[in-house]
Amino acid sequence: RLTPILASLPQRPRQEALKTPLALRKITFVETYQPFSAKQVEDQADRCLSCSDRSVCEWTCPLHNNIPKLLELAKQGRINEAVELSHKTSSLPEVCGRVCPQDRLCEGSCTLKDKYGAVTIGNVERYITDTALANGWKPNLQHVKATGKRVAVIGAGPAGLGCADILSRNGIKAVVFDRHPEIGGMLTFGIPAFKLDKQVLINRHQLFADMGIEFRLETEVGRDISLQQLLDEFDAVFVGTGTYQSMQAGLEHEDAPGVYEALPFLIANTKHEMGLPALVDEPYINLAGKRVMVLGGGDTAMDCLRTSLRQRAAVVTCAYRRDEANMPGSKKEVKNAREEGAEFLFNVQPQFIQLDAQGYFAGIGLIRTELGEPDSSGRRRPQVVAGSEFVLEADALIIAFGFSAHSMPWLEAAKVKCNRWGLIEAPRNSRFPCQTSHPQIFAGGDIVRGADLVVTAMSDGRKAALGIIASLGLELQSAPPIQ
Ligand code: FAD
Numbered sequence: 271r272l273t274p275i276l277a278s279l280p281q282r283p284r285q286e287a288l289k290t291p292l293a294l295r296k297i298t299f300v301e302t303y304q305p306f307s308a309k310q311v312e313d314q315a316d317r318c319l320s321c322s323d324r325s326v327c328e329w330t331c332p333l334h335n336n337i338p339k340l341l342e343l344a345k346q347g348r349i350n351e352a353v354e355l356s357h358k359t360s361s362l363p364e365v366c367g368r369v370c371p372q373d374r375l376c377e378g379s380c381t382l383k384d385k386y387g388a389v390t391i392g393n394v395e396r397y398i399t400d401t402a403l404a405n406g407w408k409p410n411l412q413h414v415k416a417t418g419k420r421v422a423v424i425g426a427g428p429a430g431l432g433c434a435d436i437l438s439r440n441g442i443k444a445v446v447f448d449r450h451p452e453i454g455g456m457l458t459f460g461i462p463a464f465k466l467d468k469q470v471l472i473n474r475h476q477l478f479a480d481m482g483i484e485f486r487l488e489t490e491v492g493r494d495i496s497l498q499q500l501l502d503e504f505d506a507v508f509v510g511t512g513t514y515q516s517m518q519a520g521l522e523h524e525d526a527p528g529v530y531e532a533l534p535f536l537i538a539n540t541k542h543e544m545g546l547p548a549l550v551d552e553p554y555i556n557l558a559g560k561r562v563m564v565l566g567g568g569d570t571a572m573d574c575l576r577t578s579l580r581q582r583a584a585v586v587t588c589a590y591r592r593d594e595a596n597m598p599g600s601k602k603e604v605k606n607a608r609e610e611g612a613e614f615l616f617n618v619q620p621q622f623i624q625l626d627a628q629g630y631f632a633g634i635g636l637i638r639t640e641l642g643e644p645d646s647s648g649r650r651r652p653q654v655v656a657g658s659e660f661v662l663e664a665d666a667l668i669i670a671f672g673f674s675a676h677s678m679p680w681l682e683a684a685k686v687k688c689n690r691w692g693l694i695e696a697p698r699n700s701r702f703p704c705q706t707s708h709p710q711i712f713a714g715g716d717i718v719r720g721a722d723l724v725v726t727a728m729s730d731g732r733k734a735a736l737g738i739i740a741s742l743g744l745e746l747q748s749a750p751p752i753q
């Protein structure tokens with residue numbers, strides 16, 4: 271089988287999904303990448319060599335999706351079988367197909383990558399579930415026997431949803447609490463619609479509800495309901511509350527009008543686009559006509575640049591302290607931001623915030639950097655170049671330096687052990703995976719790992735469900751997913 275595929279590869283290059291035309295993309299929040307056609311799926315899936323029974327892409331996918339088999343089924347048009355297989359290892363395959371950094375995960379390890387270009391895995395994964403759902407496919411839980419057990423899930427992000435999915439497939443009633451008015455966590459409110467259309471999560475909401483998962487939205491644990499109430503009422507509790515403390519630049523005047531944190535800016539913009547009301551402490555910020563500076567070089571910074579552009583900002587500039595090669599974000603997103611009109615200023619570090627006479631943000635003082643020795647992450651450390659300071663005038667500043675654990679006093683009251691960064695300790699490789707120091711409480715996703723990825727959060731949630739099932743002394747009702 272390998273020889274004809276290998277011989278044909280020079281004539282059959284890797285194909286990316288088509289992008290929405292730039293003129294439309296720049297001014298709307300429509301998804302950047304178009305879905306694959308059946309023909310593209312067939313062509314691309316047919317490039318897979320099915321290297322071995324346990325292909326390396328399968329192991330670099332944090333969910334261990336059976337990628338060669340999925341590609342084979344998709345190629346043959348056996349979509350119902352493909353979607354069933356996909357859901358054995360994933361709770362939101364159509365989401366991962368859209369937002370996973372595939373170049374670092376599954377596609378990054380594809381045997382064909384260096385010589386011929388990796389097989390396009392993410393787009394095929396997206397196609398399988400999108401097509402199945404459009405054809406009316408739903409998970410069939412008729413064979414599942416109710417156990418009478420009930421679990422409270424705090425947080426409807428990918429960790430909480432992954433946990434609730436596995437629980438319901440094993441006859442456990444999952445009740446999911448979230449402070450937001452829609453499920454998805456960062457999938458709905460953090461990641462902008464040009465990367466992930468909001469209808470995708472609205473469809474999933476219906477599907478999960480049909481599976482028997484109950485959602486109690488606009489309900490904040492610690493404010494509207496106490497953790498103790500949940501511990502009294504439920505057999506176990508899963509905490510998947512994410513990380514929401516924005517990292518600061520450490521500059522004077524960071525609280526001046528015109529200086530914004532990335533996440534509230536993105537959340538309020540998404541709510542605005544979805545027609546949902548803004549919160550008093552999280553108002554909609556309109557940057558139309560403004561000169562916008564974004565500090566940071568990760569995916570959140572790219573999302574802020576691209577959101578500002580869609581709001582019709584006059585000039586949008588990203589300032590990053592290393593060079594382009596050392597940016598932590600996905601190369602694809604940097605390319606998209608640049609195509610849409612973002613400007614980049616590399617090797618600069620913020621020094622001070624300049625205010626106007628009324629105390630409004632008016633510009634940012636920057637100093638040039640050069641790269642020194644590698645730090646603990648392996649990336650070269652920026653060092654400032656003395657005497658190279660300059661000021662860049664602007665009307666708005668967005669700080670996108672990432673997130674850390676936010677304070678949850680209700681969790682501290684239950685004596686759940688956290689590490690020195692405020693992240694919950696919940697080891698995956700213990701007798702009951704993802705169990706915290708409180709035997710009834712399990713945790714996963716960003717609040718355990720620190721800000722990471724959708725796919726790893728979901729993997730934690732699914733793993734925690736296995737821990738909960740085992741701790742309740744229940745048998746699995748289907749073969750355990752590979753974890
Ligand atoms: P979250 O998704 O944060 O969900 C936590 C949920 O808990 C939220 O809905 C929150 O409202 C709820 N909650 C918190 N406290 C309470 C409480 N007390 N009571 C009730 N509910 C509560 N990852 C990717 O893989 N690809 C990307 O392209 C990508 N882009 C990103 C872009 C941005 C702007 C951001 C911020 C993140 C991005 N990420 C991306 C990271 C990814 O979104 C997160 O790693 C992932 O969503 C974490 O999942 P989680 O379930 O742990 O937490």
Ligand code: SF4
Binds near residue numbers: 370376725
């Ligand atoms: Fe690749 Fe992510 Fe899908 Fe895994 S879940 S196969 S890493 S796109």
